[in-house]
Amino acid sequence: MAIRRGRGVAAINYPTGMNLGGDPTQALVHSTPTGNFMVTLSSVDLGQGMKQIMAQICAETIGVPTDRVVVDTADTDTGPHCMGTFASRGTHRAGNAVIQAAREARQVMLEVAAEELEVNASDLETDGQGNILVKGAPQKSISIFDVALSAHFKRGRSISGRGMFLIPRSYPEKETGAMKPSTCYAHACTVAEVEVDDETGEVTVLTVKNVFEIGRALNPKMVEQQLVGGSWMGISHALYETTEPYYPNRDHGGTDFNQYLMPGPGDLAETEIIVLERPSADGPYGAKGPGEMCANPQIPAVANAVFDAVGVRIDTLPITPERILRALKAQAAN
């Protein structure tokens, strides 16, 4: 009887957005009298930080710092339609809608600035700090604060924009299954290292090294929080979780967190996250949806590592000590 070590690898891809398309999202953007910007959505922030990302996307597109953007979301009386937050779609779909709305608002903002500066709007650029400058003559400039005041009280212009993003629905061909499930895919490769106690069947995940390709890390800190959390969830799925431990038998289902097991702080694997960025053609600033896929590759990587450690295949999830011990027993009997 011994503690045995093994490692396993898995590589995966994952579609962004609702499968087969047909999932629209809209956004509205307008400026306040003093040149702050309001993004109005009905999208839901599930705790992943959607509001922050929409603010950064709007700020980048308008050309102002992020702290001048406020996101108002998830009120059906004010926000235009969004299909919802699921299917790794929030950033991709709503982000594209925000870009379109922000571009329209930016155009009006530049037109008002052009009137104030007596130049062509096409000769203007933003400095990202809240000012609009004449290209090649940056000493000739106006603040967005003053442009918004002028638009509101002098020139009667609404600095606002409408955004809509829709990937048309694809219908699978009945006989061949020809279809377009998604327009862009995120990727991952995970290597997991485990120790298996062949006396108790217990698995300890020592390290997980995750490489994720996500199009563009719009906010690297928030990408990290989502990917680390996903990696933990994948390990939990592989080794611990089920509402029906003896599926298809319906008995013994957990009803609280004492019975429904998950790895606690003492069970955390040493987690490494590496991010690659191949911008997607239709993503907001190239972003893809990594929200779901980041919890997938750990499951087969751990399963393969268990085999590498003790030479038995557990092809049923979760990979519990009981299943490992039964497999070891069967192996010894052969």
Place this chain on the structure above:
Amino acid sequence: MELRKNYFADVRKDDLHEIGQPRPRSDSPGHVTGKTAFFADRSFPGMLHLKMVRSPHHHARIRSIDTSQAEKHPGVVKVLTAKDVPHNVYTILILIQIGPEDETVLADGKVRWKGEAVVAVLAETERAAQEAAAKVKVDYEVLPAVFDMEEALKPGAPLVNEYHGQNYYLYDSGECRKVRFGDVEAGFAGADHILEQSYQSSPIEHAPTETTGCVVAPEGNDRFTCYTNTQAMFFTLDNTSIILQMPGSKLHFVGGTVGGGFGGKVDVIVEPIAILGAKLTGRPVCFVYSREEEMQISSPRAAEKVVIKDGVMKDGRIVARKVTGYTDAGAYSRHSPYGAQKGAGHYPGPYTIPNVWIDTYCVYTNRTPSSAMRGFGVTIGDFALEVQMDKLARLIGMDPLEFRFVNAYRDGDMKAHRQPTEGAALIECMQEASRAANWPVAEKYMAMSSYRKGA
């Protein structure tokens, strides 16, 4: 976390101001100081609490329901049964034209899973609602139930759901969603090795910090404001409008900050009945799942069975792959026909295989309806595919990582569902994993690229 900017630098402009910056989240301080408002932070004078009477049986006919004792219980204001729900038989994907309507808000004549909602009790306190719910008498005639997908698909199995008429979802393509590419039998015939393996998962729970729920307030103008943690505002509003036969203009949904979803809050379960309760009593209503309800009543991730048969050559090329996937929907569709179909679009994984055959089934059994969850239609498929890849590599004596390079998809490769591959990056992920994990592979694999000339 490390950003490896050396990959794909030729197709990426890194000249942005706000994007790519690790700005602190504006909502974090509220979350960590307890100042963020969630739906359950709303409380209104006179607010009622809703509790469900649930089926103790997996499958049973309802002979009669007697609510008289419950109605007399102190604090009880209203007791609702199926006849109170204007459009009681519904299905949520009807909004994207995926029917038939196959589920009841409150059971009508039959229950099809243990835990199914039968009677709703509205009372002044949670305790009164719970106590009164225990006094509802339901007379059941227990029926044979089926829990195993293979058993459910056999002729003569108990019929789970009459609205379907058989124990699987009927797609326009028949009993399953199909993908056919190349000639899979010819591929097997020419292969050096054949490996057929079966994989199985069990249902799992989303386990959000905040359980599913809503608080409804009737407004003075004949409208209802529903504070909810749904993941999809208009999807829930529009389905509620259908179930209650109430114009959408009467409904105002407020949400936006949710304590975790993971796909578990898109089923439209709590809002319609809570709004109905508010309408019929004229009082605010709170309906929040207990942790037990969240774990055993709210939809889990489906159990899946995946059978993969591969033909592989000694040099590592997979020449044929046949996948049969089964998704255990439980008693009702919810999002499962979509999930099973999504699997058909995902197989055979990120590999270029010339001959592919895929069948994915959505199967009905007498268990808690499953539905969407993070990785919907893909997570279990990836478990099966990637364990199968490991087995194939060992079968032909190749390094498992190198084996994946041989088969990895690249730009321009035709997928089984007849879309050319775009924006591939699997090879680069594996190259970086090889370095990070000190898992060396042959130089020719480190020199590969997802790009193809002309693609």
